[in-house]
Amino acid sequence: MSQHSDTTLRPDLQLIADWIPPRSRVLDLGCGDGALLAHLQCHKQVTGYGVEIDVGNIARCVAAGVNAVQGDLEAGLADFRDASFDHVILSQTIQAMQHTEEILLEMLRVGREAIVTFPNFGYWENRWQILQGHMPVSETIPYQWYDTPNIHWCMLGDFEALCAKNGIGVLERVVMNEGRRIRVLPNLRGSLAFYRVARRG
Amino acid sequence: MSTTESSVGIVSAQQALFDVPLDLACGKTLTSYQLTFETYGELNAARSNAILICHALSGHHHAAGRYQPDDKSPGWWDSMIGPGKPIDTRRFFVVALNNLGGCHGSTGPSSINPETGRPWGSAFPVVTVPDWVTAQARLADRLGIDRWAAVIGGSLGGMQALQWSINYPERVANAIVVAAAPKLSAQNIAFNDVARQAILTDPDFHGGDFYQNGAIPRRGLRLARMLGHITYLSDDGMGEKFGRMLRSGEYKFGYDVEFEIESYLRYQGDKFSDYFDANTYLLMTKALDYFDPAKDHGGDLVAALKQATANFLVASFTSDWRFSPLRSRELVQALIAADKRVAYGEIESTHGHDAFLMTDQPYVDLMRAYLDRVAKEVAA
Numbered sequence: 001m002s003q004h005s006d007t008t009l010r011p012d013l014q015l016i017a018d019w020i021p022p023r024s025r026v027l028d029l030g031c032g033d034g035a036l037l038a039h040l041q042c043h044k045q046v047t048g049y050g051v052e053i054d055v056g057n058i059a060r061c062v063a064a065g066v067n068a069v070q071g072d073l074e075a076g077l078a079d080f081r082d083a084s085f086d087h088v089i090l091s092q093t094i095q096a097m098q099h100t101e102e103i104l105l106e107m108l109r110v111g112r113e114a115i116v117t118f119p120n121f122g123y124w125e126n127r128w129q130i131l132q133g134h135m136p137v138s139e140t141i142p143y144q145w146y147d148t149p150n151i152h153w154c155m156l157g158d159f160e161a162l163c164a165k166n167g168i169g170v171l172e173r174v175v176m177n178e179g180r181r182i183r184v185l186p187n188l189r190g191s192l193a194f195y196r197v198a199r200r201g
Numbered sequence: 202m203s204t205t206e207s208s209v210g211i212v213s214a215q216q217a218l219f220d221v222p223l224d225l226a227c228g229k230t231l232t233s234y235q236l237t238f239e240t241y242g243e244l245n246a247a248r249s250n251a252i253l254i255c256h257a258l259s260g261h262h263h264a265a266g267r268y269q270p271d272d273k274s275p276g277w278w279d280s281m282i283g284p285g286k287p288i289d290t291r292r293f294f295v296v297a298l299n300n301l302g303g304c305h306g307s308t309g310p311s312s313i314n315p316e317t318g319r320p321w322g323s324a325f326p327v328v329t330v331p332d333w334v335t336a337q338a339r340l341a342d343r344l345g346i347d348r349w350a351a352v353i354g355g356s357l358g359g360m361q362a363l364q365w366s367i368n369y370p371e372r373v374a375n376a377i378v379v380a381a382a383p384k385l386s387a388q389n390i391a392f393n394d395v396a397r398q399a400i401l402t403d404p405d406f407h408g409g410d411f412y413q414n415g416a417i418p419r420r421g422l423r424l425a426r427m428l429g430h431i432t433y434l435s436d437d438g439m440g441e442k443f444g445r446m447l448r449s450g451e452y453k454f455g456y457d458v459e460f461e462i463e464s465y466l467r468y469q470g471d472k473f474s475d476y477f478d479a480n481t482y483l484l485m486t487k488a489l490d491y492f493d494p495a496k497d498h499g500g501d502l503v504a505a506l507k508q509a510t511a512n513f514l515v516a517s518f519t520s521d522w523r524f525s526p527l528r529s530r531e532l533v534q535a536l537i538a539a540d541k542r543v544a545y546g547e548i549e550s551t552h553g554h555d556a557f558l559m560t561d562q563p564y565v566d567l568m569r570a571y572l573d574r575v576a577k578e579v580a581a
Contacts, residue, residue: 049537055563058546059570062514069533069545079534 009039011179012192016089016115019172019196020044024086027111029073029103030093033057034066041065048085051077074098077106085111092140092192094118096149105166113171113198120175122155123191139178140191156187163197172196207285208275209241212266214306217343223301223336226491229326233315236340237306238262238298241282242290244346249579251346252288253337254278254297255354255361257557258429258485259477261305264297265290280560287568292576293350301336302328302484310480311412321480323409328484330357330492334364338372350579351375351572352511355557356524357485360492363532366509367494373511375575377568380521380557382528383502383535384493389523392432393486396425400479409480418479423470425482430469435520435553502532506539513543514571516564518556544571 009017013036020026022044028037031050034057040046050061050068061068069079073090074097088111090103095118097103107114119140120126126136135145143150154162156175163170175182175190182190214237223231239262244251254264256277265282267275282288282295299307302325310325317324341349352362352373359381366376385393400406403421407414431439439462446461458464498504513536517529526547536543548564550556556564 047540049543055546055548055567058544059563059567062544062567062570062574065574067542067544069537069543070547071545079530079537081538084538 009035012091012117012176012194013039015174015176015194016091016117017044019115019194020046020087022046024048025084027051027077027080027085027088029077029088029090029107031057031061031066031068034061034064034068036089036091037061037066037068038064049080051079073103076102077110080110082109083112087111087113087115089115091115091117092119095152095154097152100152101162101166104162104168108168108197108199113196115194115196116159117192117194118154118159119150120155120187120190120193121153122157122187123177124188125191127188138191156190156193159193159195163195167200168197169200170195170197207283208279209266209283209290211270212239212241212263212268212276214239214262216306217340219336219339219343221339223332223339225326225332226329227327231301231308231326234301234308234336235306235312236298236301236308236336237303238296238340239264239266239276240297240344241265241295242293244294244344245579247579248345248347250292250350250576251294251296251341251344252575253341253349253352253365254282254288254295255333255337255352255358255365256297256300257354257356257358258489259426259473259482260358261303262297262299262307263305265295278558280558281565281568287565287572288353289572289576293572296340296344296346298337298340300328300333300485302481302488304478304481309478310409310484311478320410320412322412323480325480325484327487329488330360330364331368333361333488334368337361337365338369341372348372348374351377351575353377353379354381355379356381356554357489357492360489364492364494366511366513367505370508370510373509374578375514375571376509376511377514377516377571378529378532379516380518380524380529380554381532382524383495383532385490386528390490392428392523393490396428397483397486399424399428400483403479406479409483411479417474419474422474422477422479422482423467426473426477427466427470430466432523433554435522435551437520438551438553441551502535503538506535506541509539509541511541513541514567515543515545516548516557516567517546518548518550518552518554518561518564520551521554521556523554 026048028050088107129136174194175186177191263276264278265276299305302309314321352365354362359378362376400421403418405416406418443462494505495502517526533545546567550561
């Protein structure tokens with residue numbers, strides 16, 4: 001009955017799933033139709049909740065057996081108590097948020113670790129399009145400049161600087177392009193960045 | 202579409218008599234009582250597909266279908282219950298009852314007190330949500346239902362679903378709590394008291410013993426219902442439906458009905474006062490006011506919910522200001538803090554508190570998705 005099986009999990013979600021140890025407590029922010037949580041519940045006995053702004057997606061999560069709570073991330077994570085999760089996930093959403101710094105701090109208030117992924121603005125194709133006089137449009141940035149939800153672009157170094165400013169340490173970083181891991185010149189060749197972060201000390 | 206398609210069709214009510222005394226929260230005891238209920242669908246061999254429908258303030262056991270083919274309107278939740286509907290009677294055995302203290306066949310203030318041979322009237326004890334849940338559990342025993350696949354209710358009905366999950370954790374697989382709150386706010390209690398005062402101060406009320414005087418406190422009931430009705434709708438919804446429309450197109454400079462909204466409210470109030478019992482209205486609003494499952498746990502709702510083992514669905518409506526989404530969110534926060542499995546949907550609607558009786562598509566979709574899951578859980 002479930003449309004969420006191994007074969008259909010998007011490569012970027014699969015990478016996140018690989019970072020989550022079995023039986024963790026997970027909070028998935030902007031969980032969409034619950035694909036990641038459904039997968040984690042099924043394969044890693046993970047417990048937790050999704051947060052999602054769209055009620056249609058809440059129904060999809062319910063159908064997939066995922067506990068999803070409707071909420072607006074811009075309002076913070078008041079529904080959740082301090083240190084009540086092992087991992088808090090924010091997948092390809094931080095660049096579209098008004099309160100970028102706040103959500104990062106909130107994630108590490110309610111969770112021991114945070115996983116943040118975002119399209120890397122420093123990817124060479126983006127730079128190339130800018131050189132040609134246009135705002136980038138690509139697989140990971142599929143919007144025109146005038147109707148994009150994305151308002152806070154960053155590159156790897158920018159995100160790492162924001163973490164450093166807030167006493168947040170990077171535990172792990174992976175950069176991918178079209179589902180493949182990029183190790184050489186990641187800020188130039190990687191279109192999607194994955195970070196696992198935690199409070200220092 | 203014909204009227205019987207997706208309907209449970211023609212239904213009839215049943216009665217269950219209970220002779221085992223029921224100790225109530227108020228300290229009094231009902232030595233015997235009757236509950237009136239209806240059932241739709243078939244109980245499966247494993248007795249695992251039963252759903253309890255809990256009614257709200259002025260509700261009763263007639264939740265779906267019709268008594269006669271030409272009945273003007275079907276049961277109060279016919280939009281949600283029936284073959285192919287979210288509470289699908291092809292899959293579930295649905296039980297809906299009239300609570301104790303009601304005026305639709307269950308023992309209540311208008312019933313005959315066996316000790317006096319006269320209507321109970323003012324002597325009928327105050328009943329609470331936990332009392333109702335106990336009475337409902339006895340009905341479940343009678344029907345051979347050990348565990349409900351789901352207990353479902355809106356408003357005061359949602360409170361009963363919540364209480365079930367706390368008082369009988371092993372007997373509730375899923376609790377669906379719609380447009381409810383973990384306890385009333387001061388504003389809500391205030392509204393209830395204005396409604397009660399309208400009834401209590403009606404000269405025809407006779408201290409609750411109006412039955413033997415051949416009187417009915419119609420004016421009080423009417424006012425109580427008009428006030429209630431205003432609070433169940435939203436300003437936007439009322440504006441859309443009535444605006445400032447005038448019945449005759451011009452001001453009359455008097456106090457008769459001029460605006461359409463006045464006409465509507467008076468009509469609703471009159472209709473209500475024809476069929477509802479004043480003492481029942483007092484009891485039901487008191488049950489609302491007293492509801493506070495956290496009270497037995499030092500005011501800690503999380504502690505109260507710890508013992509629940511059900512899966513929860515909580516839903517609220519954006520334009521509901523009587524039980525606003527914030528109140529549902531309080532419940533969701535407590536459920537999360539108690540580490541319960543919960544899904545929460547905040548439905549965009551202009552229908553105010555009454556939206557739980559309506560068919561806003563996202564609401565129906567959410568209920569359907571959840572109940573599909575319940576059906577899969579209980580499938581043999």
